[in-house]
Amino acid sequence: MKTTVETKRLQGLSEKIFLDRYAWKNADTNETKVGDVVLVLTKDDPKFPAKEVGEVIARQGRKATVKTRSGEIVESDVEKLTLTIEKTPEEMWTRLANAMASVETTEEKQKEWSEKFRWLLDDWKLVPGGRIAAGAGASEELTLFNCYVIPSPHDSRGGIMETLSEMTEIMARGGGVGINLSSLRPRRSVVKGVNGSSSGAVSWGGLFSYTTGLIEQGGSRRGALMLMINDWHPDVLDFITVKQTMGQVTNANLSVCVSNGFMKAVKEDLDWELVFPDTKDPEYNELWDGDLDKWKKAGKPVVSYKTVRARDIWKTIIESAWKSAEPGVVFMEYYNQMSNSWYFNPIICTNPCGEQGLPAWGVCNLSAINLSKFYDEEKHDVAWEELGRVVRYSTRFLDNVIDKTPYHFPENEANQKNERRVGLGTMGLAELMIRLEIRYGSPESIEFLDKIYGFMAKEAYLASTEIAAEKGSFPAFEAEPFLQSGFMKNMESVYPEVTEAVRKRGMRNVTVLTQAPTGSTGTMVGTSTGIEPYFAFEFFRQSRLGFDKQLVPIAQEWKNAHPGEELPEWFVTAMDLSAKDHIRVQAAIQRWVDSSISKTANCPSDFTVEETAELYELAFELGCKGVTIYRDGSRDVQVLSTAKDEKKDEAAKAEGAESAPAASVGSAAPVAEAAAQAPASSAAETAAIGSLAASLPVTVTPQQANVFDKQYKSRPKVLRGATYKFNTPFGMAYITVNDIDGTPGEIFLNVGKAGSDVFAMAEALGRVISLFLRYGDHGNKVQLLVKHLKGIGGSGAVGFGPNRVESIADAVAKALELHANLLAEDEQAAAAEAPIAATTTATFPVIGSGHGHGSHDASAYTSKDLCPSCGSASLLNVEGCKTCANCGYSKCS
Structure with a gap:
């Protein structure tokens, strides 16, 4: 078999994830010496700490000097270093192989399976679950189970x-x-x-x-x-x-x-x-x-x-x-x-990510086969024979975890050893399908998924029956009721040899297959995660040299081989697919998964409530065990479910306009409709904003108040404005600029989900800008704002050339510029077109957005929030779990 990817030393984010999460740690950092590879704390922030990989170049007492991979020199206390015993994946693979083989009953078996497991792990053919990778052979206290x-x-x-x-x-x-x-x-x-x-x-x-x-x-x-x-x-x-x-x-x-x-x-x-x-x-x-x-x-x-x-x-x-x-x-x-x-x-x-349905005191026992390693280039097909061998070895690997892990609750141990539940999953599916030139979600892909996941299910079940013949079935096994489950009836209809083997040899594990999220491990390995398509093929990476456009390796590989050409149709991202495509893929795989699947059906922002209902019902009809959708921009806008009362709406609009002088984030609609469309989750926030006067100190004297009144322009009940639409590194932003006396007087920012840090900071920015625009006389305040906000960079950028948006602040500056130009060009026409109690909407092309297979960009990473690990605006909802596209942090692992 030939594969297009060779074993290489981990680099960049992959190396950082490996050393931080999975390599065997040395608890005594005082042993740090010159030449050691370490993780050094470069940002000592309690909420957003940052670490970099580096080499110790000097040591004096409790101080160490570290040169990071990027060339930065960092001085650090040795206590703040992460010192690992393992520096390479090869060392980890050897540790894991020996640990899992150690539960075999004879020395001969231990040697045999240590060699087989080492082959299995080599070059990331099997990627163990995070708890297994971090704990097996490194500690007798760490659980090897992910979830309960x-x-x-x-x-x-x-x-x-x-x-x-x-x-x-x-x-x-x-x-x-x-x-x-x-x-x-x-x-x-x-x-x-x-x-x-x-x-x-x-x-x-x-x-x-x-x-x-x-x-x-x-x-x-x-x-x-x-x-x-x-x-x-x-x-x-x-x-x-x-x-x-x-x-x-x-x-x-x-x-x-x-x-x-x-x-x-x-x-x-x-x-x-x-x-x-x-x-x-x-x-x-x-x-x-x-x-x-x-x-x-x-x-x-x-x-x-x-x-x-x-x-x-x-x-x-x-x-x-x-x-x-x-x-x-x-x-x-x-x-x-x-x-x-x-x-x-x-x-x-x-469990929290939904891939493992469990009984009381049940546990997850997870690892994933890296399907990207099983492309046979010569035959342009799956390397079926090698894949079958890997599935069989992986089943035994996970079964041995049950006997190797420590148990902290006797109830967990009793339950797990009674049913011996394991969950073998996959990653790299999207990469394999791209190499096979199969478009994810197409009818051809559904046939392919049925074939490959059916094949893996058959091999895994046969392996479990073979282990049962050698070591015994799980104690609660009873052949006839076991074979009456819905899953086994489906298995018998396609692979009768499996049910025959179960009757003859028994079954070692009550379940064998699970499709779990693999955000951290998949990012470390450098392939597509879980069963999901890629989120985007283009992205921006921040370095000491600024922002650089990068491609996912398989896309970069194709671009290098076909300079100047667009990516072909089988290169698709999550947002290129329809929500029904996602559900059909999930259903096709679910047929051959005896547990469950962690998957998100991504939907566009204009996906309707009726379409959502249709999708949930489709999932039930197709045999999915569960369904979760993620609508782009969820919770930014709430449509009222009650009948509209025009008189009440007008009163609410007038009251809201009077009481909220600054930004009220939470609506993509013009400001006059903000009160009617504010999300329910932000109602308390909106009420808490109140009037500016209410937020002033109670000690303000009448003289001070008079000075303020002269300097501060009060907000009329009715304003005219325009809404500008920009794609930013944080997702789509709707920026409403309203005018007072012919000049901008307030800014409304709608970006991020209600309750998120992005949402809160956008609200704060809008309120401060609005206060600045309406207080005092600073000459041309719009020009001053544009000067100070334009070009401010954040954790990423979207777009190119003059359309490049560096941050939310940069998008606000661009909106103010566009708005000022509109006013200057045709002030008379703008005034004539403004009806009473209405706000016009000027929607400009989305800056930095692309459509079609050749123009994927960072906009595919929509509705992002701040990562609690690295602080960047890279937190995405992937595989039913919050995952950081920048540092690999995963809420579920």
Whole structure:
């Protein structure tokens, strides 16, 4: 087999990620000596620290002098250095191979599998999950599992605190946690012990979310939390909309567990009962664990709290997902029908990224095959034989992890060793398909995906049966019920030899396959992550020499071979595809994945609520186990769902215009419509802004106030202005400039999501500029602003030549220039066209945007936020997880 990519020493971001996250660390930095390769802290900021790779060139006492890869000389205390025992991936591969082979029962087996695992890991054919890479063979304390699902909380104060303690302990060790809240009684239900009422399941979810935020701020590992609730729970509507109230649940992903019966009720427009067990039942405290079916089968009473139209709940889910990409939906009843553990261990929740549905005390055990390594250039095909060998070795590798990892909770150990759940996934799919000249999302790609993922499923299951014949099946294995799962019935219809092998040899693992996000590891390896297409082929990288345009390696390779030509049609990015393309790809792969998939269906900003509903329903019909969309610009604008009352709207507009003299961020519409279209999540912020007078110190004397009144231009109720549209490194910006007495008097900035740091800083910039424009006499204030704002650089740039936008501040300067030119060119015509109580909109071409296969650029990275690790505006929603395109930070790993 020939591959187009050879093993090379890691460089740049790849080397930094490897040394920072996965290389074996030397805890005693006092051993640092001249010549050591280290990570040095170049920016000692508690929120946005920065590290660079460098070599120690001098050491004196507790001080070390480091020359970074870019040539910078940094003086540092040795305590602030990251000193690693391993300097290269080859050293890590040897450590991991030996660690996983060490659980084999004989010396001969250990030697055999150490060599096989070393071959498997070489050149990144198998990329172990982050916890495995960091911990195996390096520590007897570090868990090798990424994520956990813990039991639904017992419905009592003690039970909730116990769940909180379990969650905290897991997160402190670097694991993410999933919790289903359906066991908690609904809001306002009676609590006899305290003669009061319950605050409800959603409020306790807020407690778990808040605690996750504390762990995120206090430790080097970020907490990751998934909260779920079942469709029958009386608090389900509160859960769906909770993120529209700022501050309630801010550190958790949300998903609703939807049943087949609910989807039938939606389709047929039936009523839906919201119910909960009768808490007066004498066995309630002893028996109730959140499983409503089990409660009913035991003959226990259920109380109906409310009857609603199923379509009303579904509509609320869809509208909320359209606004803010949450909640996601997990088709939990269908999931359990497909699950191999249906007969002994029901799935109750997923991990934070949604790729692994788990029972109570279940764990993720993850690694990914790098498909980009299996392109046979001579045959222009997949190297099927080598891929099959890698799948089989990888299955044993992950099975050995179960016996190698330390367990911090006996419940985790008992559950995992009873079912031996593993999750073999992939990365590099998009790169492989480009090399095969198959367009991601096309009908041809669906056929290819069915073929390659079916092949891997077959090989993985046969490998698990072979290990079972050698070492024994998982203890809970029963052949007939196992083979009755939905997944195994599908397997039998295509690969009957697999079911024959299961009957004959047994099965080592209850599940074998999972498609997890691989943001950090995929970035380190330098290929496409998970099963996603590339987000963009062009991007800008900041260096000591400024901003440089770079291409994804495979795109650069093609450009070098075809100078002057456009990228061909099989080079597609996430935003080139339709949302239905994303879902069809997910469904094609889901057929051959016995767990679940972490994938995001990217949608354009003009994607409608109706299209969102159609997409969610398509996902159910095609057999996806869940669905999450991300609409470009989600939460920047909210369309009201109630009927429009013209008189109330006019009053609201007038009141809003009078009370908000500076920027009110959150609407892409002209300023006169801002009040009507402000997102629900920013309502509290808008009210808090108030008038400028209210924000002045109460100690202002009458004389001071009079001076201020003379210098400050009050805002009329009706203003005329224009809105300018610019693509910036932070995503699309809508900049509204309104005039007072024929000159700009205020700026409205709409960029970033409500509640994000970008949103807040854009609001602050708009308010300060507006105050400057309307206070005092500084000559030509517009020219002065343009002079000081134009050319300010940030973490990236968009566009070329005169259309290049360096930052939001730079975009504001360009908008002010354009606006001033419009006023100067035709002041009379502009005044004549301005109707009372209306604002005109002047939308200019999006600067820096490109369409078609030859003009991909940084604009594909839309709706970005600040990365909590490096501080750059590079945080993206990829594979259902927040991932930094600059430093590789991942919320889920």
